[in-house]
Amino acid sequence: MPVLVMKFGGTSVATLDRIKRAAKRVGVEVAKGYDVIVIVSAMSGETNKLVGFVEETSPLFDAREYDAVVSSGENVTAGLMALTLQEMDVPARSWQGWQVPVKTTSAHSAARIEDIPPENIMRKFGEGMKVAVVAGFQGISPEGRITTLGRGGSDTTAVAFAAAFGAERCDIYTDVDGVYTTDPRICDKARKLDRIAFEEMLELASLGAKVLQTRSVELAMRYKVKLRVLSSFEEQSDDAGTLVCDEEDIMESNVVAGVAYSRDEAKMTLVSVADRPGIAAAIFTPLSEAGVNVDMIVQNISEEGRTDMTFSCPTNQVQRAEKAMMEAKAAGKINFHDIVADTAVAKVSVVGIGMRSHTGVAAKMFQVLSKEGINIKVITTSEIKISVLIDRKYMELAVQALHDAFELEKAA
Amino acid sequence: MPVLVMKFGGTSVATLDRIKRAAKRVGVEVAKGYDVIVIVSAMSGETNKLVGFVEETSPLFDAREYDAVVSSGENVTAGLMALTLQEMDVPARSWQGWQVPVKTTSAHSAARIEDIPPENIMRKFGEGMKVAVVAGFQGISPEGRITTLGRGGSDTTAVAFAAAFGAERCDIYTDVDGVYTTDPRICDKARKLDRIAFEEMLELASLGAKVLQTRSVELAMRYKVKLRVLSSFEEQSDDAGTLVCDEEDIMESNVVAGVAYSRDEAKMTLVSVADRPGIAAAIFTPLSEAGVNVDMIVQNISEEGRTDMTFSCPTNQVQRAEKAMMEAKAAGKINFHDIVADTAVAKVSVVGIGMRSHTGVAAKMFQVLSKEGINIKVITTSEIKISVLIDRKYMELAVQALHDAFELEKAA
Structure with missing residues (x-):
């Protein structure tokens, strides 16, 4: 059987x-x-x-x-x-x-x-x-x-x-009855996906779409277990919900699978850090030891041997991060002029395995945000994801504009 | 250790x-x-x-x-x-x-x-x-x-x-803070016992004093485990509570250790049963199969080949018992003229290992009840216990009178 x-x-x-x-x-x-x-x-x-x-x-x-x-x-x-x-x-x-x-x-x-x-x-x-x-x-x-x-x-x-x-x-x-192109609570055009690739699901899960625990998706990917997410509160047909599967099992898909967001982000900048080999380790080791979950990291252009180091972390870890940095400075392990925290930012990401073969997704994302007058504070990219940090007040607007621009309401 | x-x-x-x-x-x-x-x-x-x-x-x-x-x-x-x-x-x-x-x-x-x-x-x-x-x-x-x-x-x-x-x-x-000579709620002279023998505790437990589960006392008796019952709601000294122990560990004790009662008893009588070898088995096997917990059994004096069979069981099992008896009669397994249930009775018992060596406890018990005008309906005895079935309305009076008569408020 x-x-x-x-x-x-x-x-x-x-x-x-x-x-x-x-x-x-x-x-x-x-x-x-x-x-x-x-x-x-x-x-x-x-x-x-x-x-x-x-x-x-x-x-x-x-x-x-x-x-x-x-x-x-x-x-x-x-x-x-x-x-x-x-x-x-x-x-x-x-x-x-x-x-x-x-x-x-x-x-x-x-x-x-x-x-x-x-x-x-x-x-x-x-x-x-x-x-x-x-x-x-x-x-x-x-x-x-x-x-x-x-x-x-x-x-x-x-x-x-x-x-x-x-x-x-x-x-x-x-x-919930499946995985959506984005959170239906903030974008009424959000569409339920019939299928999504493991890698996409992993990015969405780690970006705060709390449908599946990240570890379970990793495990499913490693052992090629077909995962289906569906609602226990509705009558179900055989193809209900969303199938999380190997990308080879997805015939046709949009370049961008979904737009994710994370609301409680903070951006911290160490101003004018002495730029020398080992400085990144000197900063992020004490942060890690203090239990700060650093997400995005950007090192700004260096001038005259000094640089600005920017990173993001959850807003409720800002105080802990500041304390760790001041202590490291007092101990002579790092040197910086100032530490600046911006706790009114949010992260918005577009995710899709199609980005591997399609260029221009980043450019389009930046154009859309620019057209809406949204300033981008930090950018990071991976093979199948582009994330930006923006002012929190523009978060919903950004999600809706990106959802529209990539036509996520339409199936592939 | x-x-x-x-x-x-x-x-x-x-x-x-x-x-x-x-x-x-x-x-x-x-x-x-x-x-x-x-x-x-x-x-x-x-x-x-x-x-x-x-x-x-x-x-x-x-x-x-x-x-x-x-x-x-x-x-x-x-x-x-x-x-x-x-x-x-x-x-x-x-x-x-x-x-x-x-x-x-x-x-x-x-x-x-x-x-x-x-x-x-x-x-x-x-x-x-x-x-x-x-x-x-x-x-x-x-x-x-x-x-x-x-x-x-x-x-x-x-x-x-x-x-x-x-x-x-x-x-x-x-x-509760120990084992009492009787239920303090119905007899304010009830006294906490410092020690009680396993056998006495077993009789009291099975008679409805719900301090210890019967099986635990049996097990303690078999393996000579010293059991102490005491309150978790009071500061405790080393000799607090009641020690349930081997009778050899009790130096001096009253002839009667306690008076127990059981309120929800019913007395059932099968009137004019054909008195033949095997009749007891023919009656009590179907009762057992019907899940009726028969306690006391008395067979009245037989006349002309017929007898009355009386037994007691919990009041909430009376209907089940009647049904089992009528079915056994219909199946031709037993024969009786009538079945009479009295659901307004209670059981009162005096318990004490001293009864083994002291005579006259039963006689004294019957005198006390007689003096109070309480009619005894059924009597059963064991080596260390005498139980009587009486009208329920006299139950508290009987307990108090017996507690007084055997001077249980006084330690040995």
């Missing part, structure tokens, strides 16, 4: 009624002849409640105990889903991470899956079980303790199972 | 503050030099919530999935207790049933503990860990699935650990 993996997130299993609705979707796939592995999250709100208990008990908690506590929400959903399927006469049983076993590293609360031996579940499929319901987000360390994979880890669990079992597809049921 | 087992019930770990309070008690015992095994229940209300989910999802649930779901509450408390102890600088870690492992039978939701290998926890004690926090109520079956021990199973877990680790004592922290 072909194997299908179906993953239901927290909002999709938030109540017993929603679990029943999800179970009916599972029943539809079983009726088509699939052996189904269902990955479930905790009922929405449960994990937050448990995390709250842990943090209130112990602000600097032992991550091993954190994992033992917060993993329990998924166990509840897994049992309830198995019972719901049994009520529908679908042979099903639940599995906790350690029972499969989902073998992970010992990096508690941020563990990585190392191996999922398929034998136990396959034997049950051989005995007539149709659905294995697996608690997502959790595994077991080499020391035999419970681990968790970090927030959003159930997506990663689902993709890892799809890879381990050679599943035909991995369907991620969530509260 | 000597080992101490401490068990905290649901009300004792109902909130993070109460967990902290319980952890402080654990800290006191660690400071005395004990290696401590703490058994925890789920935070009160949690297990009921989970049972509710299961029953709503699947009225005739798969007990294996029931166990997987309802056991999760204890896992949460175990992790939180370990974190709380760590915050107090007490080296501690949590263990789920399968991690110890607590090996049980496969009788899901009513499993029996078969073995608790102490090696894993003892090795950690050897490495400097002071407290092993174990999720109560749960274990693992030979098939590798999670089992639960049935309601109140955490008491049984605690006693089983005390036996497996040769613990000096097993302290059961609960919401």
Whole structure:
């Protein structure tokens, strides 16, 4: 029997009624002849409640105990889903991470899956079980303790199972009905994509489109797992949602797949830094040690042995960044005249694998923004992405103008 | 290091503050030099919530999935207790049933503990860990699935650990401060017992004094585990609460240890049953199959080959019992003229190991009830207990009169 993996997130299993609705979707796939592995999250709100208990008990908690506590929400959903399927006469049983076993590293609360031996579940499929319901987000360390994979880890669990079992597809049921060309809340012409390439999805995810956890997309790309994102709140046809797949599986696509944005960016500039070999390391090592997530980096034109160094980071890390820089200056590790923070900026990006073969995307992007009178503060590019930092007040305008200019409302 | 087992019930770990309070008690015992095994229940209300989910999802649930779901509450408390102890600088870690492992039978939701290998926890004690926090109520079956021990199973877990680790004592922290000569709510002269024999405790527990689960007392008696019942809501001295122990450890005791009662009893009489060998089996087998918990049984004097058979059962099982009897009659398995149910009765019992060597307790009991004008409907006796069925309206009067007559307000 072909194997299908179906993953239901927290909002999709938030109540017993929603679990029943999800179970009916599972029943539809079983009726088509699939052996189904269902990955479930905790009922929405449960994990937050448990995390709250842990943090209130112990602000600097032992991550091993954190994992033992917060993993329990998924166990509840897994049992309830198995019972719901049994009520529908679908042979099903639940599995906790350690029972499969989902073998992970010992990096508690941020563990990585190392191996999922398929034998136990396959034997049950051989005995007539149709659905294995697996608690997502959790595994077991080499020391035999419970681990968790970090927030959003159930997506990663689902993709890892799809890879381990050679599943035909991995369907991620969530509260949105797919991946859009941009955020429909700020651009009403946003269009749902039927297909998107792994690389594009990775860029969109890391740019803040929170449909799929980045790690799950990386994993899917590495093992060529076909990922489908679709809504658990609508009746679904076979081609519903968005398929995240290898670019070879996409016949025809727009040069630009989507426009992403990130609202809470800050731009920081170290003015007149002594320009010498090793200066970048001297600046960014203390920032990294201070836990500042530096995103874009631009080194301005150097004059007379001095340069301006500009970087972006989340707005809520600005103070931490300033402190780290002042300390590095006081310790004589770096030298600069001034540090300037602009916390009213946003990042807007266009993403598309078509850019590899089509030139002119950057030029067009800059023309569009210029025509709208939007000043570009920082530019960075990758093979399939162009990002600009602009004043936050122009963010929605920029997204809408770019969406129009690249005609994203039209399918390829 | 000597080992101490401490068990905290649901009300004792109902909130993070109460967990902290319980952890402080654990800290006191660690400071005395004990290696401590703490058994925890789920935070009160949690297990009921989970049972509710299961029953709503699947009225005739798969007990294996029931166990997987309802056991999760204890896992949460175990992790939180370990974190709380760590915050107090007490080296501690949590263990789920399968991690110890607590090996049980496969009788899901009513499993029996078969073995608790102490090696894993003892090795950690050897490495400097002071407290092993174990999720109560749960274990693992030979098939590798999670089992639960049935309601109140955490008491049984605690006693089983005390036996497996040769613990000096097993302290059961609960919401009452010990075992009383009778229920203080209906007799204000009720006195807390310093010590009570296992056999007495067993009779009191099975008679409805819900301080300890019956199985845990049986287990403690078999393995000679000293059990102490005490309150988690009061400051405790070394001799607080009630010690449940071998009768040899009780120097001096009253002939009668306590007066117990059970309010929701019903008396049923099959009138004019054909009196032949095998008739008792013909009556009580269908009752057992119908799930009727028959308690007292009396066969009245037989006349002309016919007899009256009287038995008691919980009031809410009367309809089930009547149905089973009418069906057995219709099937020709038994014959009787009439079936009469009296649902307004209660059971009152006096319990004491002293009865073994002292005569006259029964006579005194009957005199006391007679003097109060209370009619006795059924009598049964065991070596250390005399029970009578009386009209429910006289129940409190009977308890008070017997408590006075046997002078239970005075210590031996």
